[in-house]
Amino acid sequence: MNIVAVTACPTGIAHTYMAAAQLEKIGKELGHKIKVETQGAMGIENELTVTDIKNADVAIFAVDIEVEERQRFNGIKIVEVPVQLALKDPKSIFAKLAD
Amino acid sequence: MPLEYTFICPLPNGMHARPASLFAEIVAAFKSSVSLINERTGNKADAASVLDLISVDIRNNDRCRIIFSGDDEKTAYSSVVKFIENVLPGCDEPLPKPQSQGNVKMPRLLDGLDVTCLPGNIACGGIGIGRVVSINGFTLQADSTETAKDPIAERKKLKSAINAVRSDMESMIAGKLSSVEADVLRAHLSLINDAALVREIVGLIDSGRTGGQAVVNAIEKFAEKLENTGSEYMRERAIDLRDIGIQLLERMNIGVIKQREVVLTEPSIVVASSLAPRQLLSLDRKLLCGLILKQAGATSHAVILARSFGIPTVTGIADACTKAGEVVVDAERGMVLFPVSDEVRRFYEREIERQALRHAHLTKFNDVPVVTCDGVRLEIAANIATGSEVEATIANGAEGIGLFRTEMLFSERPSPPSEDEQFEIYAHVARTMGERPVIIRTLDAGGDKPLPYLNQTVEENPFLGCRGIRLYRNNIELITNQIRAIVRASAFGHVKVMAPMVCSIDEARWFLELVRSVQADFGETGVEYGREMQIGIMIEVPSAAMMIDKLCDVVDFFSIGTNDLCQYLLAVERGNPKVSSIYNERHPAFVRLLKSIADCARSRGKWVGMCGEMAGKVENLPLLVGLGLNEISLSAPNIAAIRNAVSSLDTGRCRQIVESAIDCRDASEVDLLLNEFVVKLAGQPLLDANLIITQSNSRTKAEVIKELVDLLYVARRTDSCDEVEEAIWARETVYSTGLGHGFAIPHCKTDNLKANSLAVLKLAHPIEWGSIDDKPVSFVILLAIRESDRDNSHMRIFSILARKLMDEDFRQLLSTAKNSNEILLRLSSELT
Numbered sequence: 001m002n003i004v005a006v007t008a009c010p011t012g013i014a015h016t017y018m019a020a021a022q023l024e025k026i027g028k029e030l031g032h033k034i035k036v037e038t039q040g041a042m043g044i045e046n047e048l049t050v051t052d053i054k055n056a057d058v059a060i061f062a063v064d065i066e067v068e069e070r071q072r073f074n075g076i077k078i079v080e081v082p083v084q085l086a087l088k089d090p091k092s093i094f095a096k097l098a099d
Numbered sequence: 100m101p102l103e104y105t106f107i108c109p110l111p112n113g114m115h116a117r118p119a120s121l122f123a124e125i126v127a128a129f130k131s132s133v134s135l136i137n138e139r140t141g142n143k144a145d146a147a148s149v150l151d152l153i154s155v156d157i158r159n160n161d162r163c164r165i166i167f168s169g170d171d172e173k174t175a176y177s178s179v180v181k182f183i184e185n186v187l188p189g190c191d192e193p194l195p196k197p198q199s200q201g202n203v204k205m206p207r208l209l210d211g212l213d214v215t216c217l218p219g220n221i222a223c224g225g226i227g228i229g230r231v232v233s234i235n236g237f238t239l240q241a242d243s244t245e246t247a248k249d250p251i252a253e254r255k256k257l258k259s260a261i262n263a264v265r266s267d268m269e270s271m272i273a274g275k276l277s278s279v280e281a282d283v284l285r286a287h288l289s290l291i292n293d294a295a296l297v298r299e300i301v302g303l304i305d306s307g308r309t310g311g312q313a314v315v316n317a318i319e320k321f322a323e324k325l326e327n328t329g330s331e332y333m334r335e336r337a338i339d340l341r342d343i344g345i346q347l348l349e350r351m352n353i354g355v356i357k358q359r360e361v362v363l364t365e366p367s368i369v370v371a372s373s374l375a376p377r378q379l380l381s382l383d384r385k386l387l388c389g390l391i392l393k394q395a396g397a398t399s400h401a402v403i404l405a406r407s408f409g410i411p412t413v414t415g416i417a418d419a420c421t422k423a424g425e426v427v428v429d430a431e432r433g434m435v436l437f438p439v440s441d442e443v444r445r446f447y448e449r450e451i452e453r454q455a456l457r458h459a460h461l462t463k464f465n466d467v468p469v470v471t472c473d474g475v476r477l478e479i480a481a482n483i484a485t486g487s488e489v490e491a492t493i494a495n496g497a498e499g500i501g502l503f504r505t506e507m508l509f510s511e512r513p514s515p516p517s518e519d520e521q522f523e524i525y526a527h528v529a530r531t532m533g534e535r536p537v538i539i540r541t542l543d544a545g546g547d548k549p550l551p552y553l554n555q556t557v558e559e560n561p562f563l564g565c566r567g568i569r570l571y572r573n574n575i576e577l578i579t580n581q582i583r584a585i586v587r588a589s590a591f592g593h594v595k596v597m598a599p600m601v602c603s604i605d606e607a608r609w610f611l612e613l614v615r616s617v618q619a620d621f622g623e624t625g626v627e628y629g630r631e632m633q634i635g636i637m638i639e640v641p642s643a644a645m646m647i648d649k650l651c652d653v654v655d656f657f658s659i660g661t662n663d664l665c666q667y668l669l670a671v672e673r674g675n676p677k678v679s680s681i682y683n684e685r686h687p688a689f690v691r692l693l694k695s696i697a698d699c700a701r702s703r704g705k706w707v708g709m710c711g712e713m714a715g716k717v718e719n720l721p722l723l724v725g726l727g728l729n730e731i732s733l734s735a736p737n738i739a740a741i742r743n744a745v746s747s748l749d750t751g752r753c754r755q756i757v758e759s760a761i762d763c764r765d766a767s768e769v770d771l772l773l774n775e776f777v778v779k780l781a782g783q784p785l786l787d788a789n790l791i792i793t794q795s796n797s798r799t800k801a802e803v804i805k806e807l808v809d810l811l812y813v814a815r816r817t818d819s820c821d822e823v824e825e826a827i828w829a830r831e832t833v834y835s836t837g838l839g840h841g842f843a844i845p846h847c848k849t850d851n852l853k854a855n856s857l858a859v860l861k862l863a864h865p866i867e868w869g870s871i872d873d874k875p876v877s878f879v880i881l882l883a884i885r886e887s888d889r890d891n892s893h894m895r896i897f898s899i900l901a902r903k904l905m906d907e908d909f910r911q912l913l914s915t916a917k918n919s920n921e922i923l924l925r926l927s928s929e930l931t
Binding site for chain 1: 891
């Protein structure tokens with residue numbers, strides 16, 4: 001699948017980046033194409049473009065706070081989970097995408 | 100036929116000593132007996148006795164009946180009624196309210212323990228644990244075995260003692276300057292003139308007691324009555340009364356003096372209503388672990404001394420702790436705790452250790468001259484008030500004495516110290532400091548510091564009256580003696596002398612000539628003195644500040660006394676609570692004045708120091724460095740921190756701050772400027788070996804977090820441990836930062852940090868952290884970042900670290916590192 005994802009945690013110091021690392025790693029292992037945008041203490045990084053989103057089959061939000069510029073994702077299927085799940089059991093997130 | 104009059108007490112604070120003494124004064128003018136009955140309690144008082152009046156505890160709105168009977172009862176009646184209707188309602192004065200105490204938060208590790216915690220104000224930081232020794236809460240005791248031989252002789256002794264104490268107090272009143280203080284003293288004086296008290300003492304003598312026993316019994320009787328009124332204010336009057344008792348006994352040559360001298364025998368916390376400087380100096384400082392003062396402003400002498408000795412001191416705490424046995428004075432958080440259970444002791448012993456570590460970390464470089472990071476020299480000197488403080492200032496890293504305020508040598512004694520006595524003290528300081536400069540300020544009396552033997556008159560406005568150098572012409576012998584002592588001491592070290600309160604060229608020249616003539620006298624008689632001794636003046640009057648260019652032609656150096664200079668510039672008396680909030684050393688007008696002084700003196704090659712309180716605050720340092728001062732002088736315990744901070748400042752950047760400050764509109768704009776200008780610790784890396792612990796014995800998550808924050812504290816990366824801890828916990832309560840695999844990364848974003856930091860801790864025994872895999876944690880990394888940090892470079896490193904921690908090989912690499920250096924090396928090579 002072609003996946004876009006956003007990670008964001010309360011302080012934006014650690015979990016945002018840990019979750020991004022996990023999603024990228026496991027996504028690739030499972031044979032997906034995945035791009036992860038981080039919304040942390042340094043602001044938005046690895047920003048998802050309109051094209052990225054248009055070409056994606058699904059979006060993963062691994063977030064504990066509001067996603068910034070959420071309207072970009074209008075019209076695309078979104079799977080939203082707590083950041084923690086990306087650390088604890090990332091595979092289960094990808095399992096949800098097929099539902 | 101007795102006359103009666105009933106009234107309702109109109110005084111919100113009740114019938115305290117001041118209205119009562121006025122009342123009794125009116126009544127005493129008549130022969131009739133005038134008694135007052137408080138109908139709320141049914142208690143009856145002789146209205147001619149202040150003590151009786153206050154001990155019937157008349158509160159606001161109490162209904163009172165007065166009965167007049169005697170020959171002149173009609174005139175007594177009309178005078179008293181006139182007084183009650185016209186004067187009494189205006190007699191009220193709000194009692195000093197307990198200072199507003201912030202919400203003291205218990206350290207997290209002590210939360211939930213059964214501890215009493217009394218909040219107070221911090222007068223001098225630090226932590227002390229010791230047994231309570233109460234100084235003021237004494238009761239008098241008489242030798243009951245003694246027997247009276249001759250009541251007439253005893254009465255005579257009593258009478259002369261009363262007269263002597265009365266004249267002592269009268270001379271104090273003559274020396275006191277504000278009308279409020281004089282009124283309070285007069286109320287005290289009325290206690291000793293009190294009809295009921297004297298009647299009681301005489302009655303006891305006549306019934307066969309010795310004078311001493313009679314005084315003790317009578318005083319105790321009334322003191323207990325006052326204490327039993329249940330009013331805080333009356334309890335304080337009981338202390339006054341007992342103090343009068345002691346003065347009487349001393350005057351009657353009854354050996355109570357020893358009772359007043361407290362001898363410490365174990366680590367002690369001294370609790371006092373207030374403390375005279377001499378009382379404080381008489382205590383063994385090796386055993387004095389802390390001070391709890393009920394009343395004491397930040398500029399009281401006891402507090403000034405406590406600061407210079409570094410004694411942890413909390414003020415504004417009521418009597419509740421006097422019976423506590425052992426207590427902790429936590430003058431870091433501003434509170435007193437008891438009982439000292441094992442948990443409390445363990446916690447505070449670690450706190451004390453951590454403070455010692457922080458201090459050791461700071462004083463490593465004590466012998467290296469202080470320079471800014473771009474190499475500009477700034478001398479860091481100490482303020483002292485007695486000769487005995489000088490050793491401690493060296494231990495604290497002082498590069499000199501910037502202000503030896505000599506008033507203490509002159510205060511609380513009937514006559515001034517002799518030239519020889521002063522010489523011994525000045526020479527001791529000079530010898531001890533060796534090469535380092537010692538600036539001795541000649542006597543600065545007047546204003547708030549009257550002395551009984553000075554030719555002084557009562558003044559309406561003492562701060563604008565005869566103080567400092569203005570007193571010298573009328574007390575020429577006294578000041579000449581002091582200068583002789585200083586000039587003699589100049590043979591033993593690097594002594595400089597300066598005069599206070601100079602406001603004109605004329606005064607400066609007069610002082611200079613006085614010193615020169617003393618030197619000339621010694622020259623003729625062959626007495627050794629330092630030929631190079633510099634003569635300077637304090638700059639604390641705006642007129643002197645404005646004439647600095649002309650003063651440069653007269654004197655050798657200047658020291659800016661910011662407390663007075665700022666008071667006079669802003670026309671604000673710091674001690675007056677109605678206006679003290681206007682007092683602000685960061686007022687742009689004041690910064691402008693400082694800059695003009697410093698610029699002018701520098702352009703003429705004159706040395707300028709600063710010795711006011713402004714110099715002691717690390718937050719002001721960018722301004723002080725930017726002004727280009729030669730020296731700043733502060734109380735010894737702050738020196739280490741200031742030394743450290745100077746070396747991290749760049750003078751160019753600080754000059755810009757001063758330029759911006761003089762362009763500000765008010766002090767709050769200057770505050771913003773300085774807040775933004777973080778005292779960044781130069782070249783401070785995110786992580787160093789001091790921030791790594793490889794064998795921690797912490798037993799809980801809370802202890803681990805505290806231990807990590809303490810590392811930051813010891814390394815001076817934060818001054819506010821509790822706040823940083825709370826920020827970490829605030830994040831932790833959202834959900835645990837235990838990321839599984841035995842790792843946890845607590846983190847926080849807060850401006851209570853001075854530098855972004857990584858701290859690492861490896862546990863000897865894994866502990867529970869609430870991790871996502873429910874496994875215990877043995878490796879903890881703290882990520883702490885300043886909230887207002889605009890530079891993302893440190894945050895980038897954190898984000899790289901966070902990503903890497905998801906990698907098992909990386910975790911393996913960290914957990915197999917054998918020591919702190921290995922952890923440091925592995926982390927830095929992976930992260931950069």
